[in-house]
Amino acid sequence: MKAWQVYSYFSDVSAIVFAETAGKAKFTAWRYNLFFDAYTSFTEIYCQRRKEGDKFYNGKSYLDWECREDRLLLVKEFGFTCSEYLYDERECAYCVAKKFCSLYKEMKKVSKK
Numbered sequence: 001m002k003a004w005q006v007y008s009y010f011s012d013v014s015a016i017v018f019a020e021t022a023g024k025a026k027f028t029a030w031r032y033n034l035f036f037d038a039y040t041s042f043t044e045i046y047c048q049r050r051k052e053g054d055k056f057y058n059g060k061s062y063l064d065w066e067c068r069e070d071r072l073l074l075v076k077e078f079g080f081t082c083s084e085y086l087y088d089e090r091e092c093a094y095c096v097a098k099k100f101c102s103l104y105k106e107m108k109k110v111s112k113k
Contacts (some may be wrong), residue, residue: 001055005078008044009052011035016056016063016078022047028061055079068096 004025007014015034019025022108027033028047035045056073065080068105073079075097075111084104089107098104 001054001057003050003056004047005050005053006034006045006047007027008040008046009037010040010044014080015054015065016050017047018061019055020052022049034062036069048080071095072097072100 001020002020004017004019004022005014005031006017006025009113013035015029017025017028017034019028025047026042027043027045029045030040030042036096053063056077063074065071065074071080079102081101092104094100095101095104
């Protein structure tokens with residue numbers, strides 16, 4: 001199974017999806033509504049191959065941000081972060097991936113100034 005990063009130009013959300021082809025990766029993202037946007041159409045979803053993610057396939061269709069183990073992989077291995085607009089230092093305190101999160105590190109620097 002191949003890893004793909006799927007995204008939409010109309011959202012700041014992206015996801016890592018496992019599928020055999022780019023088209024199937026797009027369909028998975030659309031079917032599971034991974035952009036949290038009912039208005040994102042199939043034709044507005046783009047994807048790029050992420051070969052380094054192939055080794056993380058464990059039978060699931062995608063890495064789920066809400067799953068602690070998956071979030072750690074998304075942040076540590078793929079550089080994902082929360083949206084700047086959703087940043088909340090109180091929530092970050094409990095995040096399993098804060099040690100690897102570039103946004104968390106950046107915001108901590110800013111708050112120290």
